[in-house]
Amino acid sequence: PRPIFLTRHGESLYNVRGRIGGDTAISEAGELYAKKLANFVEKRLKNEKAASIWTSTLQRTILTASPIAGFPKIQWRALDEINSGVCDGMTYEEIKKNMPEEYESRKKDKLRYRYPRGESYLDVIQRLEPVIIELERQRAPVVVVSHQAVLRALYAYFADRPLKEVPHIETPLHTIIEIQMGVTGVQEKRYKLM
Ligand code: G3H
Numbered sequence: 001p002r003p004i005f006l007t008r009h010g011e012s013l014y015n016v017r018g019r020i021g022g023d024t025a026i027s028e029a030g031e032l033y034a035k036k037l038a039n040f041v042e043k044r045l046k047n048e049k050a051a052s053i054w055t056s057t058l059q060r061t062i063l064t065a066s067p068i069a070g071f072p073k074i075q076w077r078a079l080d081e082i083n084s085g086v087c088d089g090m091t092y093e094e095i096k097k098n099m100p101e102e103y104e105s106r107k108k109d110k111l112r113y114r115y116p117r118g119e120s121y122l123d124v125i126q127r128l129e130p131v132i133i134e135l136e137r138q139r140a141p142v143v144v145v146s147h148q149a150v151l152r153a154l155y156a157y158f159a160d161r162p163l164k165e166v167p168h169i170e171t172p173l174h175t176i177i178e179i180q181m182g183v184t185g186v187q188e189k190r191y192k193l194m
Contacts, residue, residue, distance in 0.1 A: 004135060004158065005041070005143040006151050006177040009060035010034050014089075015173070021081060021088035026063050029194070033174045036193040038067035040176065041143055045071065050140035054131075056080040061145045068143070078131050081147035085118025110167035121167050125153045132157055155179075159186055 010030025014022045026034065045051045052072050055061040056079035065073055087095050087102070096103040106113040114120035119127075128150065135142060135154075144154065152169040155161070158179045161169065171177075174194040180187040 002139060002181075003141050004179045004181075005044075005141065006155060006179065007037065007064075007143070007145055007175065008148055008151060008171060008173055009058075009064040009145060010037075011173055012060040018091045018093075019089055020092070021084040023058050024060060026060050029174075030060070030064065033194055034064045034067050036174075037064065037145075037176070038069070040191065040193065041068050042070060045141055045143075048141050051142065052138075052140065053143045053145065054079060055145045056147060056150070058147070061147070065143075065145045071143075076131055078127050079144065079146040079150055082121065082124050082149035083115065083118040085115035087115050087118070111164060121149060121153065124149055125163075125166070128153055128157075151177075159188060 010026045010033035012022075012026050012030060013024040014020070015030075016027050041053070052074060053065050053068055054074050054076055055065045057075045057077050058080055061079070062075065084090075087099070090098075092103075102116070111121045114123065132154070135144075144151070146154070148171050149167070151171050152166050155169055155171070155177060156163070156166045158181070172192070174192065176191040176193065178189040178191070
């Protein structure tokens with residue numbers, strides 16, 4: 001059985017400032033996580049010559065994967081974070097204060113809410129379809145370094161969680177989720193590296 005490893009990027013400079021979206025680099029803590037992740041992956045996959053590392057096209061995932069040596073890296077646009085449209089770069093406080101109606105509608109229906117000029121969780125789920133098809137076809141392990149909203153959607157798919165739970169699934173930073181698909185169903189392990 002081939003495992004899939006899911007992880008968010010290491011802490012980004014926007015994470016530190018509580019801002020959503022953007023395309024910032026990673027913090028010192030994020031860099032430390034990148035090293036620990038590389039260590040973990042190189043040990044776990046040392047006999048898996050066909051394994052690969054998939055990132056988004058955003059700096060924070062590419063930087064997080066960069067210390068990993070010995071495996072091909074593939075960038076997917078479809079793994080980019082949910083597009084928060086006009087709210088990109090804002091804090092949740094700022095959205096609440098400056099766009100209270102938007103804040104409230106998202107709170108009411110986070111799955112269907114679409115940011116003005118951006119995406120909803122449903123949009124993200126839809127654009128992930130080609131990624132999921134490729135993941136299902138892989139015979140070797142894949143390490144997916146992506147973002148919170150995207151990983152919630154991928155995790156829900158593999159762990160068979162209902163759609164309405166997707167926007168609320170816990171996906172902490174600096175933690176690897178290993179998913180094993182066997183004949184008896186899906187097995188999951190979590191490694192909190194920091
Ligand atoms: O920057 C966006 C966040 O990673 C997504 O989190 O959907 O809970 O606001 P949220």
